[in-house]
Amino acid sequence: MRRTSLLALLAATALLAGCGDGMVRRVSDPAVSVQQLTVKADGQWAVDLRLQNYSSIPMRFDTVEVDVQVGDQEAGTLRASPGLSVGPESADVVTVAFSPSSAGRIAVADALASRRSLPYTLKGSAAATPEEAKQRTFDLDTRNTLNPVPGLDGVLR
DSSP: OHHHHHHHHHHHHHHHHHSSOSOOOOOOOOEEEEEEEEEOTTSOEEEEEEEEEOSSSOEEEEEEEEEEEETTEEEEEEEEOOOEEEOTTEEEEEEEEEOOOHHHHHHHHHHHHHTOOEEEEEEEEEEEEETTSOOEEEEEEEEEEEOBOTTOTTEEO
16 A cells, blocks of 8 residues: 555656746846946946846846936936847846936036945836747836946946
8 A cells, every 4th residue: 555655646746747847937027227337538428237137037128218316416317228138037238328417417526536435326117028928117216326446537336
């Protein structure tokens, strides 16, 4: 009797193991943050956006639209269409040209001149397409801090 029960248990386990491919397809909200902000000679910014995919499947980032605030100043709306595919539980970086407001330029210039950290906020949305699925729009609300990079004038990370 024990041998029959054991064989039945092993057979059921083998059958269940054969069901599915073992990969869980989980779509999680992505994150967008500033990896680096570089002030160009003409006052424009080159913003390196870090696109973080927390899903267990690849995701293509189609568009990003966020209101940027540096310090307590509105810097404007950053729009990008990276069209970049990011692997599961990975991140990638895309550089976006940005024309900040005068108040935003002053806030960044002050942080760079005084060599102090600068809080920033990104609020908006990202449209992304999970592998073999329809495009979805994800709300973004990122708060973080940038710091001047020693030896690199005009660069915050």
